[in-house]
Amino acid sequence: MPGISQRRLKVQDRLLDLFFETTNLPAGLFEIRDGQPKSVVTERCREGFRPFCKIVQSISAGCERCETDTCNRASNALNNQTDEFPSEGLVCCHAGLWNERVPVQVNREIRSVLFYGEMRVKDPEKEKRGLSRLEQTIQELGLDDQQAKDLRDAYRNVPRLTSAEIDRHKEALRAYLEWFHALVDEHDHLEMAADRVTHEIQTRMTALIAKAENLTDKIERLAPQDAVERALGVLHAIEALNTVVQTLTDALGEYHFKTVEIFPLLLKSASIYEEEAGRRGIEIKLECPLKLDAEVSEAHFQHALNNLVHNAVKYSFETVPSGRKRFVLISARVASGIGATESGGSRNATSVDNANHLVVSIENYGVGITEDEIRTGELFQLDARGKLTHGEFRPGSGKGLYFVKRVVDGHHGRIEVRSDLVANEVAPQGKPHRNRFTVYLPLRQRR
């Protein structure tokens, strides 16, 4: 099966052919590939080039001028939108034919530019300009009288279109453009999502392989306690990888509720990410009564916790020399008759009775979440990207919080988010926020 890029190109070619077959106007597309503007002209469209163009291109210097002209048009269209080279409109080629230029934009970014036409325009000014270009080309190419006559004859046979006709074709093209937009958008979305998923898995795989190889290389020289610690490191790397895989594949299946102690689940989450946090000078603190149990689907709940703790670590500012020690706080308690509403900050608050609920909070100090992301619940949507995550805080797979929300819903609970700006000063990592994710789950599930 061809890859997504190949499929995109195939459909794109077909759309260009369709446009040509419908309008009899040859069309080409320019886009950036491998950092360079590249022209896309299908075989079908190439066959449909005007005899005029074929004559020009049969002359070596003429062919060169066409290519240079094409490259310049592509480059100008994609990079520089000046008065001389507007992003949209009619442009005259070096030999005097007119093309309509239509940019294809995705998220206000020009991804490609369509050119179509190879036509004359029923407009005195444009006719004059076209003829002037033609004569200039004849002169500069040094054509003899017969060649010049042939070229002028061919030029006279090029279809002439009125502005109204061009606009009508443009409307037809607009429909094609919408397909292009959807196509390019979907292509980028899928490729981006696939890359992010691949990155998450490969990073965890690399960490696991690295730990395993280092342990293998050194095990004979290690003290027993060090060997155990390294083996635990391998185990935690496997657990972290497992959480990524379970989150991405959603393969946990049905919920199986049973009453379990909560402290060991929190401790496990903390242990998995403790080393990663430690390397950034972040301490994971745990506050939970030893005797606290609740009815949960253990595997689902564990991976949801892992996601929340991992996020808290990942998006924490690291402890800097002479700075305050940074920490992630995981806490759990039973709430009885407490209203959930809290004041201040950005939060998605709803007022419910929390009596007989397990309340688990994960707090950190680091990259914030915008009020809008919290209010709309956008941060829990599939493939969401944190608006303030950039630089060192690259968004993850975009599936972690989506998974967490589903697990919380599956437990008939809810999740509340707060993100309070701590200071307006801009640290190298951004403005610091104190963030808290609070999960409320019924202690006992409804029968």
Added chain:
Amino acid sequence: MYTIVWIDEDVSILEDLIEPLRDAKDRYSILEIPGFASAKSQLDVILSADIILLDILGPSGSSYLPEERRPGIALLRELREVHHWKKPVICLSVKAKDVADELATYGVTEVLTKPVRPSDVKKAVERALSHAATDESGNLHSSRD
């Protein structure tokens, strides 16, 4: 002693990847830069390196994306074209094949596709430094360690 600058947004997860290099502490000094925001503010440090290990990040959407969404490539281009930094660069990537040609134009010594072993990283560094020590006429420069 060679100075290795390692630029990777997942330094805290992948620390074990450079353990064999760290163990050779008489030969290598390693500076970690945990991402491209830090890299911008530590350009002097980067330019003083003998070799760079660079996670080119992604490349999400590969060649269709503008450079600002491919910060590893952007940094590489800046080092080579703006600062004319000619020392070896080893790239780490989860999906290198899409940008292999582009990386080659920036004189990347080697591309390691994740998942990669620590021993592979160490060997790649040794190879690159060995090649860098050999000038075009095949003469070896004097060892720096």
